[in-house]
Amino acid sequence: MYNHKFIDSISCVPADQWQLLAGDNLFCSYAWLNALEQSQCVHPSTGWQPQHLLVYLDEALVAVIPGYIKSHSYGEYVFDWSWADAYQRYGLSYYPKWLCAVPFTPVAGKRILCQSLSTDLIQYIHQTLIESCRVYGWSGAHINFLTDQSEPHELFLQRQDVQFHWLNNDYVDFSHYLNSLTSRRRKSIRKERQQAKNHGLSIRWLSASQIDDEVLTSFYRCYQATYIKRSGHQGYLNLSFFKLLLQHLPQAVRLCAAFEQHKLVAASLYLIDANTLYGRYWGSLEEFQTLHFELCYYQGIEFAISHTLAKFDAGAQGEHKLIRGFSPVNTYSRHYLVHPTFRDAIEDFIQRENHHIQQYKQRCITLLPFKQE
Secondary structure (H helix, E strand, C coil), X not given: CEEEXXXXXXXXXXXXXXXXXXXXXXXXXXXXXXXXXXXXXCCHHHCEEECEEEEEECCEEEEEECCEEECCCCCCCCCCHHHHHHHHHCCCCCCCEEEECCCCCCCCECCCEECCCCHHHHHHHHHHHHHHHHHHCCCEEEXXXXXXXXXXXXXXXXXXXXXXXXECCCCCCHHHHHCCECHHHHHHHHHHHHHHHCCCCEEEEEXXXXXXXXXXXXXXXXXXXXXXXXXXXXXXXCHHHHHHHHHHCHHHEEEXXXXXXXXXXXXXXXXXXXXXXXXXEEEEXXXXXXXXXXXXXXXXXXHHHHCCCCEEECCCCCHHHHHHCCEEEEEEEEEEECCHHHHHHHHHHHHHHHXXXXXXXXXXXXXXXXXXX
C-alpha cells in the first residue's frame, strides 16, 4: 500500500537512496538539486521553498518527485503569468502553488524518479497532489518539462511548447555537418565562424579540474553581465552554486571559454551526460561580433560530434537556432488548478494554445536549412 510525505530539504533523504531512484537524470540528481539548496539559490527567500514528495510502498521509498512551493513564477520557463493576473483580477490568490521542476533550467526529463513506473504509482501521485492542494491551500500543482508521456490524470491539463535541439545524424566532423546544409547556410555559418576567429581570441574547452577559482570567478562575472543586460538582475544562481557543481558533478561540467591573451572575456558553461550536451549559461564581458554563436552553438556542435553525442540541447527559446540546424521538438507540462471555473477557462486556453503550437512547429520545420533529399 502506498503512502507519502513531503520534505522541505533534499538532505532528508540519503544521497545514495535519492540517486538510486534518479538514475542517470542529471538535472534531478542529488548533486544538482542539493547544490541549489546548499547555495540557497533555492530557498524560501528566493520564492523556491523545497517541498519534495516522497512515495513509499509500505516502508520502502519507491519514488521521489522534486517539488517546490512557489510564491512567484520566475525561473520556470513555462509561462503562467497571465493565469496569475487573471486570478488577481478576480480577487483570488494564484500563489502559493506547488511546482515539480528543475529550478532555473528548462530541460526536459523524468519528473517521477523511480525504478519502476506503474499506472498505479502515477495515479497515486496525481491524487496525492490534488488532495495536497486542498489541504495546504495551494492554488494548483504543476509539473514542468516532463518526458514521461503516460496518460495524465483527467484533472491535469497537458500543455505543449517548442524548443530547438541539434540532432546528430552520425556526422563525422563539422564539415560533414555543413555539407548537409544548403549552400547559402554553409556560407553564412562559415562567415560567422570566421568573424569570431578574427577577434584573435583563444578558445579552449576546460574540464572541471582545469577551472580554477580565477577562471570560475571570471565566468561568473560573464554570467552576471548577461543577466544584467537582459533582465536587469544578476542572475538566479550565485557563485557558491557553481563551486558546488564543480565539486560534486565534475564529470558533467565543461566550460568553453574565450581568452584575450590570458584574460577570460567570454564563456559558455555546458553539462554533459551519456547522450546529450546541454548548453546552459553564457556571458561576455565585451561585445564580440558572432562570438555568442561560436561559443554557444558551433563549438557545442563540434563537441557533440567529436564525442558521438546524440543531441545538443542549447536551452529554451531562440528561433535563430533554426537556421543553424536546431530542430523544433515538443516539450510538455501538466497543470492541476483547484478552482473549477479557472480550471475550465485554462483548459480552453491550453487546447487553443496547443493547436497553435503544433502549427508553429510545422512552420519552423519549413525553415530548417537542410538540403532536400
